[in-house]
C-alpha cells in the first residue's frame with residue numbers, strides 16, 4: 286500500500302456548533318467520538334463519527350464557500366445515483382448550517398486494502414473495475430455528473446517539460462520527451478466515453494469493509510469516460526505497492542477495461558505520468574505536505590509500466 290502522509294485536516298470540534306447540533310439532531314443521537322482517518326490530502330473535515338447508541342457515520346464538511354463543498358456535493362449526488370451493487374457507500378444525507386455544508390455517508394469499517402502482491406485485494410479490485418466498467422453508466426449517474434468536466438481528460442505534462450526540460454530529469458526520460466509528448470497529445474481525443482469513472486482510485490480512497498469487502502470511497506472526482514481511466518490510474522499504485530512494472534503491464538494488456546481500448550490506455554498512461562512529472566516539480570500546496578514526493582514516486586512507477594507498453 287502506498288504510505289501517504291496525514292494532511293492538516295479540520296477536526297470535528299472545528300465545525301461550527303450549529304452544524305454539529307443539526308447533525309446530532311438528524312442522526313438522532315449525540316456524537317461521542319470523532320476519528321479523523323490518516324491518509325488523503327484534503328484539509329476539510331473527513332471523520333468517522335460514533336454516536337451514543339454505537340452507530341457510526343462518515344462525515345465530510347467544509348465552509349459552504351470552500352471549493353471542497355462543491356466537491357462534497359458532487360460526491361453526494363454521485364453516491365445517490367450509482368447503480369445498485371456499485372462498490373460505494375450509501376449517501377445518508379446533506380445538511381447545511383452556519384454557512385457550512387456536511388455530507389453524511391454510510392460508515393465502512395476496515396483498513397485500506399493491501400495492494401501488495403501477497404494480498405488478494407488487488408484481484409478483488411480488478412474484478413470490481415471490470416464489473417463497474419463493463420456496461421454504460423446508468424442514466425441517473427450520467428445526469429449527476431453531466432456538468433462535471435472529466436479531470437482525467439485534461440491531464441498532460443510532457444509537452445510542458447519538452448518545452449523547458451528540468452535539469453533533474455532522468456536522461457532516459459529526457460531522451461523520450463518527444464515521443465511522450467506526442468503520445469499524450471493523442472489523449473484528449475480519446476478521453477470520451479460512457480462508463481463510470483471514479484477518477485481518483487488509490488488505496489487511501491478504498492476501504493476493505495469487514496462485511497462488503499473492498500469498497501471505493503471519495504467519489505468527489507467521479508465522471509463518465511472511457512473504461513480504461515481507473516484501471517490505468519491504479520497501475521502505478523500497484524507498482525508502488527511492490528508489483529513489478531512488467532506484471533502490471535501484462536495485466537493492463539489482459540484486463541477488459543484496458544484491453545478493449547489499448548490506444549486510449551497507453552495515451553492516458555502517458556498523460557498521467559506527464560502530469561505527475563510536471564506537478565511533482567511545482568511548489569507544495571498548503572496543507573498537503575507529502576503530495577510532491579508522492580507524485581515523484583507515482584510518476585516513476587507509471588513511467589516504468591508505460592516503458593513496457595511502448596517496447
Ligand SMILES: Nc1ncnc2c1ncn2[C@@H]1O[C@H](COP(=O)(O)OP(=O)(O)OP(=O)(O)O)[C@@H](O)[C@H]1O
Pocket residue numbers: 292322323324325326327328329331333343345374390391392393394489490491492502503504505
Ligand atoms: N464511508 C467511509 N467510511 C469509513 N471511512 C471512510 C469513508 N470514506 C472515506 N473514509 C476514510 O476517510 C479518508 C478520507 O476520506 P475521503 O478520501 O473521502 O476525503 P477527502 O478529503 O476527499 O480525501 P482526499 O484527502 O483524498 O482529497 C479516506 O482515505 C478513508 O480512509
Ligand SMILES: [Mg+2]
Pocket residue numbers: 325326489490503
Ligand atoms: Mg481521499
